[in-house]
Amino acid sequence: MGSSVPAALEYLAATTATLAPVQQLRAAVVDGWPAVRGDVLIVYGVVPGDGDSDAATPVAELSRExxxxxxxxxxxxxxxxxAGATQRARRDAFALLDAIREMIRADRRLGGAVKPGDPARMVGWTMSQTAEAKQAGEGRVCQIEFTLGWTHRG
Known part of the structure; x- marks a missing residue:
């Protein structure tokens, strides 16, 4: 068996795109660096503007696994x-985050990408909102960076 990351990211992007809130809010779902722009975006594998994004760390066990x-x-x-842009941006961002969290709870093996080991979960998240006057003139943004974690036996 190889790495779980490619199949897991493909599963996450494809399955997220089918979620009702994602479709209702017309969110673009991207695996990797976004090639699209829009008012609603979900990106897996990288955080735009964050430089290099780390993904996985292999660990060798005594069992040679x-x-x-x-x-x-x-x-x-x-x-x-x-009017109400800050609140609407925040409400919509959390509707998407909650839908993703429920999707992961429903299939913690991410479509079979994660083999025996620790199942997938949302490790944590950080929210930031528009904080500068120049930004505010262009609309209000709510950004939630989150981390998904799991252990895969390969």
Whole structure:
């Protein structure tokens, strides 16, 4: 068996695109660096503007099995304009994050990409919102960076 990362990222991008909130909000779902722009974006594997993004660390065990302790960065970005933009951006961003969290809870093996080991989970998240006047003139943005983690026996 090889790395779980390629199949897991493909599963995450494909399955996320089918989620009701993703379709309702017309979010672009991207595996890797976004080639598209939009007001609602979900990116797996990299955090735009973050330089290099790390993914997995293999660990050798005494049993001669190889384990991957994987942490994959991802981000939800929502931009809104007009009255109530800050609240709408935040509400929509968390609707997407909650849908992703439920998707992972429903299939912690990520479509079979994660073999025996620790199942996938959302390790943590950090939210940031528009904080500068220049940015505010272009609309309000809520960005939630989150990390998905699992251990895969390869």
């Amino acid at each position: 190889d384990y991957e302790a994987v942490q994959v960065p991802a981000v939800v970005i929502v931009r809104r304009a007009a």
